[in-house]
Amino acid sequence: MELLFADDEPPLPGSDVPSPSIPPWKMLVVDDDPEVIAVTRLALTGFEFLGRRVQILSAHSGEAGREIFEREPDIAVALIDVVMETEDAGLRLVEFIRSGCDNHTTRVYLRTGQPGHAPVDRVIRDYDIDDYKEKTELTAQKLRTLLYSGLRAYRDITALQRQRDGMRRVILATSDILRTGSLREFASAVLGQLTELLGLRDTAIYCLVLPAQAAGGRSARTLAASGSLVQFADQGALDSLPPAIAARFQEALTRKESLHGDKDYVLYHRSFSGQENLLYVELTHPIASHERELLELYAINVSLTFENLSVMEEMQATQGEVVGMLGDAVEQLGTSSAAHVQRVARVSQALARAAGVDEATARLILLAAPLHDVGKVAVADSILLKAGALDPDEWAAMKAHTELGAELLARSRREVMQIAATIARGHHEHWDGSGYPSGLAGDAIPLVARVVSLADAFDSLASDRPYRVRWSDEQIRTYLQEQAGKRFDPQLVALLLGDFARYVALRAEVREA
CATH class of the missing domain: 1.10.3210.10 (Hypothetical protein af1432)
Known part of the structure; x- marks a missing residue:
């Protein structure tokens, strides 16, 4: 096991200390040699990625690995020995992960001390794994490199899945809420889905600023709010919002562009009819470009929906008035x-x-x-x-x-x-x-x-x-x-x-x- 430490290096000075409130990445090590598991734990001491530590789970057989996967569906990376209770126990576990659990997000790496039992080319060709290593190859530094790579891949795959699921929910929400004719319900539903989708805090607020009328200035309408801002969901004027948020909204309206901060993000979108959409979200981490694109899509979606629903509400109001006047006339007879x-x-x-x-x-x-x-x-x-x-x-x-x-x-x-x-x-x-x-x-x-x-x-x-x-x-x-x-x-x-x-x-x- 000495080779496992051959290239080990101390952590870089000044590295960020992970927040204890952020859940760790889950990693599973499956090996029938307790020493391999112990050395792996030691090599990854202090490891963190994107401010999150790694929680190492372990199993000493393929069967025990199955039980853990059934219990822990959100394992990011799995290191699996090939030969354990049987010569192909690790391969059977991979099949169970991909087919039995329908899990295609966990990044799986096979390790073996007996490469002749399962040739590399055949295993990589026939099994849905990310890499196949001999145990003697994995120095501490290479193990860390492998984990960085695996966690990045897991992060991106799960982000894509969340985006796909989130867009599906947004589309379904649009369809459902359009049938009810309630923009407030639509905005609230999609706001909750969006914050969950991007892993943001649940503190968010969405406002709509209508074009100026001839008889007065612009009017604002708060369509949705969540978290600590939920009490402001029915407010009208921007100055009724918390001062810090109102100031950010005013800045976005003045600059007519979205604002990117370390702790918050204000999205600005202007529709064809002149209405201006403002979305404030509190951030747990800086958001990536694809997340900004999803926020932009959200604002455009709600903006277009608002225009459609405004027309529909006007038609319904007119229809209601006509029906009401006719009913009144009948009753007066x-x-x-x-x-x-x-x-x-x-x-x-x-x-x-x-x-x-x-x-x-x-x-x-x-x-x-x-x-x-x-x-x-x-x-x-x-x-x-x-x-x-x-x-x-x-x-x-x-x-x-x-x-x-x-x-x-x-x-x-x-x-x-x-x-x-x-x-x-x-x-x-x-x-x-x-x-x-x-x-x-x-x-x-x-x-x-x-x-x-x-x-x-x-x-x-x-x-x-x-x-x-x-x-x-x-x-x-x-x-x-x-x-x-x-x-x-x-x-x-x-x-x-x-x-x-x-x-x-x-x-x-x-x-x-």
Whole structure:
């Protein structure tokens, strides 16, 4: 073993002291000779790479090596003896690492004291290894050189894998969040993925600065924040951020370029529409050029997504206003107030969320619910405004508003109108099958119709009508309990009554004009 120390050199003076908070690189030494393992440990005493020490794991057989790989998937480098309990134990272990564990990131180096048992050319050709050395070749310095090379390769391979996985997550996040129409959710998701991807601290913040308006200066919008900055996620002006970060953002805006510091990185990107994107991340180490490129890609991605979502949000807002005004107009024809449809819409959205409906559908319900009684435009005022009981012909005309409204709305191919048609047709169906127009029962009634039916009754009973005075909240609670399983979906009633105070408060937020 003397040759192992032939070229050993002391550590260079002034070398950085590794931080104890940074996890070490993991190295596995598999050899049936305890002295080889001991000498390897001694030769690598004090070794560090990129500020991280090396944790040396050891095994005395191929079988024991298997157990360690099953337990420790993040081994960076493995030094494996070929001949141990069998003449090919090391080769079998390599096969297990690559095929059994599907591990192609660990850098594997074979060592042998009996080269004749496994010829070098055949082993390198047939096995996925990085090198094959005789034990007498590995002096201490060569062992260190091998480890530097192996760790660099492992670092680069895992970085590429993280980038690939990160880009996949970014693409999936883009697709998912675009369906919900929430830029804040998108930015938060991708921000978390990015900091994990680059091995950064989880302290980061993303801001958007909109172009100056004619009536005032530029406005800022914080889209996402994490770590110690999460409390600033909903802030607007840059001067509401921590002074050091606000100063860095202002510097980037003035210079119109990204800023590279030892402890932080500020990314600057200007979109075609003039909006300026600012991303601040706290660094654990200086970032490489390919990591900067990924940060740039992130900013461009969020910037383009923001522009697309801004257009979509504007269209949805316009659509919502038109639907709301139409619903208000219908209600004013009858006995309800204009605020009724707004309250029904908001309660319906909240109830749909509680029932497990995804955010995109819940928003569509918010937009569609005001049109639940649109068919009443075809019902005579004498019927709508009648204070007494309706005769059979009048009641038939009143009930027809469900199908009339559904037929009117179904002419549109827009998703929100299709949902509105479903609601219009089904919001007077009863859970027990006693409703109209089709006498549907239970789950045969579309969920969106069941939700709006309950929300409509919840608000209507709290409002004055020509034929009755408003009910108290306690009367409404009792009535809903009695009608659970009869008129209303019992599970939806349980959700509403289980959080009754919140729904009462939500109803109160929209007041009469």
